Amino acid sequence: MNILSIRKIDIANFNFVTEVQIILEWVDERLVFKHLNKDIELNAISNFIPWLPELEFLGDGMAMSEVQLRRSRLTVNRQSDPLPDNDQEVQEALVFEGKKNPLILKRKLTITTTCQFDLGAFPFDTQVCTMITRLSKVTKEYVKLEPLGRGVHFLGVRRGLEYQLESEVMIRKNDGNYSGVEVKLTFYSLSMFYIFSTYLPTLIIVIIVYSILFYPLTAFEERINVGLTGLLVEATLFSQVSSSIPRTAYLKLVDVWFVYCVISLFAVCVVIVVIQYLHTEVGDINSKKSANNGLMRMNKFDQAVLNRLRAVKVNYICRIVYPVISAIFLIAYAVIGYKKSDRGKELYFANAFTGEESLGN
Structure with a gap:
């Protein structure tokens, strides 16, 4: 033949x-x-x-x-x-x-x-x-x-x-x-085509959304707009790629990648909302007209400062935790992808030389 x-x-x-x-x-x-x-x-x-x-x-x-x-x-x-x-x-x-x-x-x-x-x-x-x-x-x-x-x-x-x-x-x-x-x-x-057309653009979107953690905490509208835009673009890319390949009952590696990207972007948006809530939970520290008692004004002022410190702390922790989790995922993803890609080779050698005589390579 x-x-x-x-x-x-x-x-x-x-x-x-x-x-x-x-x-x-x-x-x-x-x-x-x-x-x-x-x-x-x-x-x-x-x-x-x-x-x-x-x-x-x-x-x-x-x-x-x-x-x-x-x-x-x-x-x-x-x-x-x-x-x-x-x-x-x-x-x-x-x-x-x-x-x-x-x-x-x-x-x-x-x-x-x-x-x-x-x-x-x-x-x-x-x-x-x-x-x-x-x-x-x-x-x-x-x-x-x-x-x-x-x-x-x-x-x-x-x-x-x-x-x-x-x-x-x-x-x-x-x-x-x-x-x-x-x-x-x-x-x-x-896979080089998918690396440049799928993995690289989605990774860039993840990095852009991660960068909003370095925006000023007072720029809530800019932070949330960038996060939601990145989430929508990621979901659109996921839909386009899924429609171009066969649908399976099990998750493919490319599906796992998109699921992680979407979840991570959604988590960033949630964190931005939580930080904004902590930042404005008690009110503006410059507003003192609502209270008649000086002690009340002082307690409200202290609580607002404490909440802002908590918001800054949460934002700082997210700056560290987010890339660490992403690095762990990338390493695990690469290892699992390598093992799965070699699975076909293992099946080939397991089936090709069992009970039948091989005639060529």
């Missing part, structure tokens, strides 16, 4: 499209050939159709793949000398035995194969997709698929729009009484 290109990886529909060339070689002892050339391209068979192996292509869960035949060519590979002349033949001809001269069938196909993507680590995920090729209508007691050499080769450009093909491997994979092979393709996500 020569994989010519990976035309499309459709995450939304859980499939991928490949252009492949299948080369089948076998011998048929029932046949004899006449006038074979040493150049295999001159030995095309078109005047009759011998027995041809029928193949089925399956994806994950043994789901049938959609196959479009682009080109098919059947030839004979001359590997022996012709048989001695037979005087009983009316017409003299060079005759070759079928058991010594194999038939070669080359087909170019476009295959759409299902793949159960695990998007838990998206957009830092590693995907392992399988493509099973199985003989049909004849059991393995009569015909078996035996890979030639490594069995699978990739001839196209490995780097795609969203994923890069890291490795391909073929293993023998029988399905009951039918012989077959399985090709495992390992894709690594190209």
